[in-house]
Amino acid sequence: MADYGAIMALVLEHRSYSEIVETVGCSRREISLVKKTVHAHSITAAQAAGMNREQLERLFPDGRKNVSAGFAQPDFPGIVRSMKSNRHYTLQQAWHRYLQLIGVPGKKYGYTQFCQLFNDYAATHEVVATLHHEPGRAMLVDWAGDTLALQDALTGQVTKAYLFVAVLPYSGMVFCRGFTDMKQPAWNSAHVKAFEAFGGSSQIVVPDNAATATNRHSQGDGTRIVNASYRRLADHYGTAVVPARSNHPRDKAAAESAVNVVNKRVIGYLAEELWLTLDELNAAIEERVVEINEKIRRVDGSTRYERFTQEEADLLQPLPAEQFDSVEWKQLKVGRNYHVSADYQHYSAPYTLAGRILKVRLTSLKVTIFDGESVLCEHPRKHGRKGQYSTLPEHVPAQHRDVAGLWSRNWFLERARGFGPATVEVIEMLLDRAAIEAQAYLDCQNILMGLGKRNRTRLEAACQQVVNQHGYPTYTTLKRVMAGLNSDSQQAAAPSPVPSDMKKKTAPPSPEDEPLQVFVRGADYYGEGR
Known part of the structure; x- marks a missing residue:
């Protein structure tokens, strides 16, 4: 119970609400009650100073006292200490521990009443301010901290899949999708997919201060502005981007909670499986998200999807007729293989333009190549595994077209x-x-x-x-x-017949043949002095 005697004395001294709260540690609601009571009974400072405890209880009866007497009282100071030491500690965890108390007489509060009592305690002890979300007002977004592995079926190369998470904090409705990077096109595309999944856009979007969301005015300037690409997306969907304050994680506590759920219910289930394509992974993620939204019942017995459809879906802003698509322009050189390379993917151009620098327009769906102001060709945008090729037949020179029977x-x-x-x-x-x-x-x-x-x-x-x-x-x-070999120009000798290993037979000499002349040196040739 609040110290109404002390509050009354300060009210009669005409102190401000802030001063009274700071001095006594009460709520503004209790100060307002004391002011109304003083005015109704025309209480003076002298009368207030002479009041005893019984008189104060008659003026300010505690209607909850008799009701709460039959309930076991939660240890709110201990809960606050746990929240300060463990940033993942939630009121729901505290309530479950409260229900499991053994040896404490009295009934146990339900979750709603437990939260209300904690909010009252937090208000009087300046613990934290509770965020009350309005349906359809905000969508909180963030990247999940953990990633999933993608393995290329051909090369065996392993890359990372980054998971984007969006949540509507009023209903708790969650959206999740994987991307191969966290760059601006992926960030914008993720928002588009989230709006389409929810069937509408919220009034505001709350990201953190990542480079894909905000920029500084200038180096050393603490203020930040929404970057141009992100602002165009927000304008297209009629929403406003309101980044969370730096070092204030409670501004987007619902997003942190959704990331926690995704880490446990999505990444925890899928991390040990082998994923060969991003589409295959996203199909599995979608199944897990359906379970989170439609099958898991919360403490009040409802699912996220039920609360979303009943109380929030109709309050979202309708989607525009055309889907937003971010545009990026680049000057790219046509390589010797008559392809331009953008984001590690390759798109063909006419082979006669090899070595030329061409203007290229990239969207999330298409890659358009220009020669001056004329459109040369369009390719579907490649996503996922790096190093993919999109080659149009008319761009290939004649000597490269006959590839029938490859590897035969x-x-x-x-x-x-x-x-x-x-x-x-x-x-x-x-x-x-x-x-x-x-x-x-x-x-x-x-x-x-x-x-x-x-x-x-x-x-x-x-x-x-x-x-x-x-x-x-x-x-x-x-x-x-x-x-x-001695040199590149050296040639192997022409093949020569192998000599026969058979001994040739010779015919006996005939009498008609001339006698063989043999010269033999005499002994005097080898004498002394020679």
Whole structure:
């Protein structure tokens, strides 16, 4: 019970509400009650000073005293200490612990009454201000701190998927979606998807002070402004961006709570599975979010979806006829492979423009390439795994169009003919030797595209040498033979017949043959002095 005697004395001294609250530690509601009572009974300062406890209780009866006497009283000071030491500690956790108290006589308060009593305690002890959310007013947004892994099916490369979280704090309705980065296009696209999922836009959007939301006026200036791209999105949907204050996490406590739920109910369930595409991952995320919104019942027995449809959905602002799409312009050079590269993805242009710098417009759905003011072509925007190609057939030169039979026997033999007949023979030997022809494809590729990439003449010479020696061609053998050649221009010797190992039979001399002349030195030749 408040110290009404002290409050009355300060009221009669004409002190302000703030001074009385600071001095006595009461609520403004109690000060207002004392003022009304003093005015109604024309109480003077002398009368107030002479009042005893019984008189004060008659003037200010505590209607809750008899009712609360039969209830076990919560330990609100202990709850405040837990909240200060553990930022994840919630009133719901405190209420569950209160229900589990053993050996404390009396009934237990329900969750609603428990929260009301805590709010009264917080107001009189200046603990925290409770945020009361209005339906349809705000949408709180943030990135979840944890990520999920995406593994490319072809290369095995692992990348991160970042989860965007939005929540309507009144109903608690949650939205979540994965993206491959946290850049401005992903941030804007995430808001668009969230508005579409909720079926409308809120009056305000509350982000933190990330670079995708706000910028500083100038270096060293503490004030921040909403960046241009984000502001255009807000204008399109008729909403206002109101960033949370720095170092005030309670401004977006509902978003922190939603991130907590996503970490446990989405990431906790999906982190141990293998995800090959972002679409596959988002489908799984959507299933988990449906469970959060529609199947999990809260303390009051309702689900987030039920409260959203009954009390909040109709108060959201209708969506505009056209979806917002952010636009980004770039000056990009056409590479030797007649593609421009944007955000690690590749889009073709006419091969005759290789080396030119072209103007490119990027949206979340399309990539449009301009030559001056003329539109050259449009591609669907690539998302997900880095290094994907979008190639239009008319952009490909004639010599690159015939790719039928890629990675086949004919394909490898056709490329081997560009080196020479010995290389063709070696490739044929490799293909014929394999029990399953496709097992030799990788060896063929390593020889032609590896060893022969910058040493065509030397590879042909090495293949000729292996053929001459009736060797067993392998990548390692050819590499060793190539290393032994003196120069790239050295050619292997033409094949020569192997000498016979049979001894030739000679016919006996005939009498008609001339006698063989033999000269033998005499003994005097070897005498002393010679």
